[in-house]
Amino acid sequence: MKQLKFGDMIMIALILLAAISLFIYYQYTNSTSSAEQVIIEVDGEVIKTFDLPQNELVQYKVQIDEDDYNLVEIVGNRVRLKEATCPDQVCVKEGWISKAGEALICLPHKLVVKISGELVEDDGVDVKSF
Amino acid sequence: MSRYTRVTYIGVMVALALVLQLLEGIMPLPYIAPGVKLGLANIISLIALIYFGFKSALLVVVIRTFMAAFLSGRVYSFFYSGAGALLSVLIMGLVYWKFRKYFSIQGISILGAVAHNIAQISVASLLIDTVSVFSYLPILMVSGIITGYFIGLTVNLLRRVLDPMLLDKFLKPKFSK
Numbered sequence: 001m002k003q004l005k006f007g008d009m010i011m012i013a014l015i016l017l018a019a020i021s022l023f024i025y026y027q028y029t030n031s032t033s034s035a036e037q038v039i040i041e042v043d044g045e046v047i048k049t050f051d052l053p054q055n056e057l058v059q060y061k062v063q064i065d066e067d068d069y070n071l072v073e074i075v076g077n078r079v080r081l082k083e084a085t086c087p088d089q090v091c092v093k094e095g096w097i098s099k100a101g102e103a104l105i106c107l108p109h110k111l112v113v114k115i116s117g118e119l120v121e122d123d124g125v126d127v128k129s130f
Numbered sequence: 131m132s133r134y135t136r137v138t139y140i141g142v143m144v145a146l147a148l149v150l151q152l153l154e155g156i157m158p159l160p161y162i163a164p165g166v167k168l169g170l171a172n173i174i175s176l177i178a179l180i181y182f183g184f185k186s187a188l189l190v191v192v193i194r195t196f197m198a199a200f201l202s203g204r205v206y207s208f209f210y211s212g213a214g215a216l217l218s219v220l221i222m223g224l225v226y227w228k229f230r231k232y233f234s235i236q237g238i239s240i241l242g243a244v245a246h247n248i249a250q251i252s253v254a255s256l257l258i259d260t261v262s263v264f265s266y267l268p269i270l271m272v273s274g275i276i277t278g279y280f281i282g283l284t285v286n287l288l289r290r291v292l293d294p295m296l297l298d299k300f301l302k303p304k305f306s307k
Contacts, residue, residue: 003234004234004236004237005234006232007231007233008232008233008236008240011237011240012275015240015271015274019267019268019271020268022264022268026265026268041258043258044258087204088207093161094161094163107207107254110258112258112260112263114260
């Protein structure tokens with residue numbers, strides 16, 4: 001009863017295989033990128049993009065509603081969420097991202113900050129920035 | 131086992147699971163990636179499944195998720211952690227019921243943990259309308275294997291204590307030794 005059984009081994013192997021193939025898939029699809037951009041999305045809509053690298057420090061405040069915001073900070077090739085008013089602070093704890101395909105996600109604010117290789121056009125949605 | 135005994139035990143298990151879940155929330159654990167956690171409450175789900183059957187386990191999980199959402203005040207987390215908990219207990223129940231011969235408790239616990247993570251990521255991607263959250267899935271799957279294994283070990287240790295306490299009194303053995 002204490003030892004791992006045959007089914008366990010197969011299952012663990014399958015999960016590991018799936019995890020590794022997914023990981024390789026993400027690595028592969030991201031390595032083909034050329035021009036990198038930071039894309040800031042709220043609720044699935046692109047609200048702002050920045051080209052990478054940025055030579056100067058950029059701070060961009062995404063206003064979610066009256067009281068809530070996320071402060072995006074871009075230095076060189078790296079992006080982080082410096083401050084946020086979300087309860088769990090998961091997005092702030094994540095720290096810096098710098099590779100294409102990486103993303104900072106703030107679930108309570110439905111905010112996604114991702115680095116992309118493809119060119120995505122700023123679709124001119126009304127940007128509430130400070 | 132009478133109805134009242136069962137209701138009492140479900141209540142006790144919900145309380146235990148809630149305490150474990152909230153305790154885990156305030157424990158200072160190293161931060162690896164969003165969604166990586168121990169899943170201590172799964173200990174109780176497994177105990178409920180083993181000693182009280184699938185229906186009780188489902189009840190414990192549903193009540194626990196509801197109450198945890200209200201107690202922690204994070205109602206948005208209710209959707210994705212609820213979906214994770216639900217899928218996890220459904221899969222663990224199915225495997226425990228049908229394929230117990232081929233899996234150990236650790237294996238069932240791992241399956242539950244990985245199912246939890248997959249459901250959670252899927253709901254999160256629906257909620258914020260993006261597929262980029264799926265890039266966390268590989269690390270979540272690996273962490274699910276590790277934490278699931280240790281949660282399973284813990285359940286096995288608990289069974290040494292619980293077997294003589296619970297089995298003789300009111301419960302029919304629901305598993306083969």
